[in-house]
Amino acid sequence: MLERHDLLFKTLGDPTRRAIFERLCREGEQTVAALTTHAGISQPAVSKHLGVLKQAGLVAGRDAGRQTHYSALPGSLAPLNDWTREMETFWERRFDDLEDLLKRMDQ
Amino acid sequence: MLERHDLLFKTLGDPTRRAIFERLCREGEQTVAALTTHAGISQPAVSKHLGVLKQAGLVAGRDAGRQTHYSALPGSLAPLNDWTREMETFWERRFDDLEDLLKRMDQ
């Protein structure tokens, strides 16, 4: 049972891959060749990373003749946001509990 | 140059490790033994994961006699939130640009 969060974290866990994704976010649509020149690795490696990103729903490719334009998918990071917020919620709740406890002890 | 974000993503990229962290967030302070019983792996493996989480600044251990109580560090996920927000900012900016473009084309 590989969950959505796990897939996202694992996909973005690789620095090179995250750099590619970040570049797509910053610069918008990019061809594989353009990405390759900045990635510092071979073209097949870039293609593989793009495949992984695509699989994770972070990226989409648009065919245009012999080249493919990739772009980051807006909203694809939402699950990450949700998760982190959920974790922070636990901290706040615990903090509230602590406050309550202190208040009760104060009486 | 391994950045903060990379470390966090990589650390949380492993499902087992993320589960341990999540449990610490949900249930609060836990001993290694308690975590081990729920993790489905050996105690040394759990210890290693806790070491990695600690290294990433996600977790802290409190010595109490022969057992160590671990707890999730509040605020440690902030960099993740910042990063995802930044990426989403790029999308919004691009969307605004598109809107501007359409508006200009409309005239």
Add this chain to the structure above:
DNA sequence: CACACTCATAACTCGCTGGTTATGGATCAT
């Protein structure tokens, strides 16, 4: 048609890492 270009896939290598068992140090209980 022939050639060049872009990308994806295949096949392979190799280092990392997540798991194991074994062990030892420290702390509590009897």
Add this chain to the structure above:
DNA sequence: ATGATCCATAACCAGCGAGTTATGAGTGTG
């Protein structure tokens, strides 16, 4: 003091995954 418990470390193993080169399919260009 002895034994039991809890945890961390060491040493090792196996699988994964990120990189490589080689190649081929598809698409423009002369």
